[in-house]
Amino acid sequence: MAGIVSVIVDGIAYGMLLFLFSIGLSVTLGLMRFINLAHGAFAMFGGYVAVTLMNGYGVPFLLLLPVAFLATGLFGAVAEKLVIRHVYPMPELQQVLFSIGLAFAAGAVANIIFGPQQQPMLLPGWLSQRISVLGLDITGYRIFLIGAGLVAAAALIALFNYTLYGARVRAAVDSRRTAEGMGINVSLLFSLTFGLGAAFAGLGGALAVGFLGLDPTFPLKYLVIVLMVVAIGGPGSIAGSFAAAIFIGVIDALFKYFVPEIGGFVIYAVLVVMMVFFPKGLAGGRTA
Amino acid sequence: MSGVTSSIMRIGIGLPLFLVAVASYFLFPGQLGLIAHLFILAIFALSYDLLQGHAGVVSLGHAVFFGIGAYTTAILGKHGVSDPLVVLVLAFLVSGAVAGLLTRIVVVGNDLTRLLVTLGIGFLFFEAANKANWLTGGADGMPDFEVGRLLGLYSFDFMGKTAFWYTLAVLAVVYLFLLLVTSSPFGVALRGIRENVRRMHAIGAPVNRHLAVTYIMSGAIAGVAGALLAQTSRFASLDMLGFERSAEVMMMATLGGTGSIPGVVLGAATFGYLKDMLSVISPKYWHLGIGIVLMLSVFVLRSGIAGALAGLARRMERRT
Secondary structure, eight states, X not given: OHHHHHHHHHHHHHHHHHHHHHHHHHHXXXXXXXXXXXXXXXXXXXXXXXXXXXXXXOOOHHHHHHHHHHHHHHHHHHHHHHTGGGTTTSOHHHHHHHHHHHHHHHHHHHHHHHOSSOOOOOOOHHHHSEEEETTEEEEHHHHHHHHHHHHHHHHHHHHHHHSHHHHHHHHHHHOHHHHHHTTXXXXXXXXXXXXXXXXXXXXXXXXXXXXXXXXXXXXXXXHHHHHHHHHHHOTTOHHHHHHHHHHHHHHHHHHHHHOTTTHHHHHHHHHHHHHHHOTTOTTOSOOO | OOHHHHHHHHHXXXXXXXXXXXXXXXXXXXXHHHHHHHHHHHHHHHHHHIIIIITOOOOSOXXXXXXXXXHHHHHHHHTTOOOHHHHHHHHHHHHHHHHHHHXXXXXXXXXXXXXXXXXXXXXXXXXXXXXOHHHHOGGGOXXXXXOOOBTTTBOOOSSOHHHHHHHHHXXXXXXXXXXXXXXXXXXXXXXXXXXXXXXXXXXXXXXXXXXXXXXXXXXXXXXXXXXXXXXXXXXXXXGGGXXXXXXXXXXHHHHHOTTXXXXXXXXXXXXXXXXXXXXXXXXXXXXXXXXXXXXXHHHXXXXXXXXXXXXXXXXXXXXX
């Protein structure tokens, strides 16, 4: 029994990371109809920023997270402004090709700079300790991850539901033309939102180093699972992505732990079945 | 232009290509293995382009059929079925049958769900082949299976002479078959689906049946390409059905110019040659190179090599 609970806690922590990885993709897909298969590259970027700062300059862990968040966000916004916005009007195939190219190139650059090996990350003592919660021994880092994920989700939901910026984004998701007609600067909104999505992925990447590891195959390794979160959650829906991320994280952890022979297999079967029966995601028709 | 003359016109481009291919046998006798590999890539790219270039169905998991062809060959060889042509036909049938089973879930939905479904299927088969150690050898792949003599006469030699003529012959057959298919009324219907599905539904065309037939043909031909690679390299491994190979086939078709049969052949050959060259330097530079080429191709080479050549020809004509 305790075994099941700790596996579920693992799965929830994993789900929180998936949520951070995928929320940017979900919003950009919903808002800009941009199929970005390279979104994982932003998470990898954040991860490498964190690793470099910690191992090279001894920056404390809690300071790493905002730095990775801001650096990746800035990087994403600049990349959007310079290159990616020209890809939005292209047909799906061109978007897929462009972003696959970007994912390959990003992995190769990381490989050239940092080498193919896993990057080490020494967590501070207070995070690697085991903490007893209701008679269960859980590593502090899992709890920290779950807490960070909850805070991020709450912040995002508040941002999108209760601020002017959020109202504008929702308006543009529902109808870009009407939003533009009302005087909303949708193009600026795109840059900001893309940067924000990249920033959350970067934060997720920095948090993931101590849990999932980090190497140059990262963008391709998490490509499918991130797309799954978006597809099942329904593009553009934050609550949907959150639920889908936790669901997928827990399912994956449970099957990998209890039925390792078919482990990784189940999650892809879930994807195919979901796509055939719920092509618009669990959140339903909110696809703009 | 009537269908017959247009298909003769298109063979007209194919004929010099074929002659160049034959000439390469005498020009680069030390490279026959590599050239045969390029022919195989061309067959694979052609199979994919039938789906994407002609019917407009984007798939991120086409390597599944390539891998099924390869594993069918390896498994049959292990159990003593080794006549190359018999194995080729069986690989064609098996991968076509799997495509037939999958077609219902691929044909439904819009482009985004289709991308995800094909991606999911790709990873599903990869994981399945990885775990089914007893059948596929798992991560180690399947070396040392039997490949018999071609027509009972020619064994596959180290120089790759047999492999060269064998793969070239299959490529020519596939090329002509696809020429025939795409210039038939069926091919016109596919282009109609690509350009405007709603209208095709409206004029009463059996869209889903057309797509299913295309998917099965495309899968079966991809299986042939996989079988050829397994036969000529005597190896079947997981990378033959991995995501990277699925992405590569998209790149080859795009590089050559989707929807153009000779263009796709050229694209596959260019891609395969570049990969071979850059991989010698280092695989990481290969990934960087292909990534940059892909990103640029979206902006500059929109219609691939075929489009660039057609544009060049048009300019030459205007001058004279």
